[in-house]
Amino acid sequence: MSYCNVILRGAVKQTDVLYTYKIPETLEGKVVPGCLCSVPFGKGNRLKTALVTEVTAECSSNYKVKEVSGLVSDLPVVTEDQLAILDKVASRYNCTRGEAAELMIPSCVETHKNKSVAFVEIADKDEAESVLREGSLRSSAHINILEYLLENGPSDRKEVLYGCRASASQLKAVIDKGLVRSYKTRAEDSEVTSEFEFEDVPDRGFTEEHDLNTDQQNAVKKIMEGDKAVYLLYGITGSGKTEVYLNCARQTIENGGSVLYMVPEISLTPQSINWIRGRLGDSVAVLHSRLTDNQRYVQWDRIRRGIARIVVAPRSGVFAPIPNLKLIVIDEEHDGSYRSETHPRYSAKEIARMRSSITGAKIILGSATPSIESFYAATHDVYEMVELKTRARKQARLPETVPVDMKEQIKLGSGEMLSVPLRQAISVALSEHKQIMLFLNRRGYSRTLVCSDCGTAATCINCSVAMTLHNNKRTGKQNLVCHYCGYTIPADTAECTSCGGIHFTRAGFGTQQLEELIRKLYPTEKVLRMDQDTTMSPKAYRDIIDSFAAGEASFLIGTQMIAKGHDFPNVTVVGILGADLMLASSSYRASERAFQLITQAAGRAGRADAPGKVFVQSYRPDLPLFRYALTQDYEAFYKAEIEYREKLLLPPFKAIGELILSDENEEDLIVKANELKVYLKDFLSYQDEKHGFELFGPMPDVIYELRGKYRMDFVIKATTKSALNAIYKKITTDFDYNRYQISFNNDPEN
Ligand SMILES: [Zn+2]
């Protein structure tokens, strides 16, 4: 008789414990750690889905033990290393183990109907191609089957037979020859084969291998032979980081391992997917948000069965059940999309490290503008620095950059949106039938005041971050609040920290106003506008990108989304508008983000033969940050930024966490916030000094009212993230979690 311990999928706090069930004889040997089963739960014996964490011979429970009622999936749904990090994930992100399990098991696993479908695929692409080339197959049915599978990838057996007008024995013959293999998977219907509606794999020019230059060869060697777990592959745009990833991936697969290749969701375009498939072959599985449940299931199932050896995926792919995971590539590692914005607020980079510590997988973080934390770790012997110094592509060159002082431009009568030099460049570009990108990052500053004299945002005197405008309902007046230390002043008493000015305005204009102006100035030109990422579906986003790439519009206006890695060879003018307002965000990461965005946006111009021009419009064109970004001088930027972080004890020097208390009733909320403050102060006063706790708040959240609730924040700093977590844990046990509605954000890395 054997027993198993399980966690309920999506368990709430009260049910987040291990439950023991008896394994019925019929399921003996089938219920193994990592599999998903259904169990009767509670008084009503309602069936719940549960993840098996352990199988034991002895029963560890004193209660009457019920029996497992069935398996949801006949194979384990998570790998051993995933099971091993379950507790760690739960404690790091303050979620239940059930919620952690939820991250690892996509919903398609359960919703998928239990119907087995036979699939077939090419066993070895090279061999199949050479057999076809040599003409050694005599049966036309055999040839048809190979060609069909080469073209369509893994396919439903029935569809193959139908599509090739072949018989079962003809298919069996190519399987017996070892050219094709078959396997079973579960599917709702045979539609699953039409996996992507995407274009054909591009011609050979894109898929052909490139010889590595010396820099790249050394990088591959350093990574594959090194003994560190994490490698920061640092190299300017065009230095050929991708070739290094691909070479490391190939070596890893040859050594019997599997590879996780992560890219920001936005970069997973049909073109890039086809390109990756073209380079890496049929053993690639791709996960992304546009997949239907069925398509997702097919990909996921190929991954857990080890049929797919390389998994290309955005953030959520870090939870894919990849057996024998030996290499994790995180491209554009600084990208904010690697961190989840909803509970549990995990960071894919941190999860990758947890998995690597179990499987021994190497991690390559790649970027031209690494996050400050990563660069710090790489220069302090925590990560290994691997640098690519030379450009692999000769034709890539830096665009010409033109800083524009908007103070002068406004005096000249240009208005606050488009400066005269930028307008002139636009006219030239239009006359040459070139395209123009205008980049306006409105995020985070709409609630900021800027100095009318010099354009600097109202800044906290303690923290050097922009303060946020809040209405005080009781007094009817406006306050400026710092969201790190809680420093608050009436808005009408603000004084400019840069020039001493006392006149402030709510500056800034939106993409919509900019679009209107462009339409007025250039009525015959077509304009595309891309808005906040949160309000856009991936499809709408793609449609705009495709349309612009096809030359259907002269202008593309947008926020940071348009700055990300797309190549538009016909773009010769890039305008970065309101550049200094990027810094007027209430986050300490504002400079880092601004630097990354300007560098990326500038990189959109002049990538082909036509030389590009980049205009940076700001009130403070002399800010060093702009100079660093426009000359792509990451190291100069890093040096300035790390000094600021060290001075103010911000990450990586101290961990910083945010605690948000919310309530529908504003007065109740303020009472609770003060209770919590008393409690926290008392609790922190007798903690060991080595933890370096600092408490700030309560203060209104940047978004004070959200979905009918008011929100107050505390900011806590500590020497380590685990010290912060200990505080959070203590609060959740001491306070009534339901009545208080507390959420935590333990600053996951970007
Ligand atoms: Zn402050």
Ligand SMILES: [Zn+2]
């Ligand atoms: Zn000023």
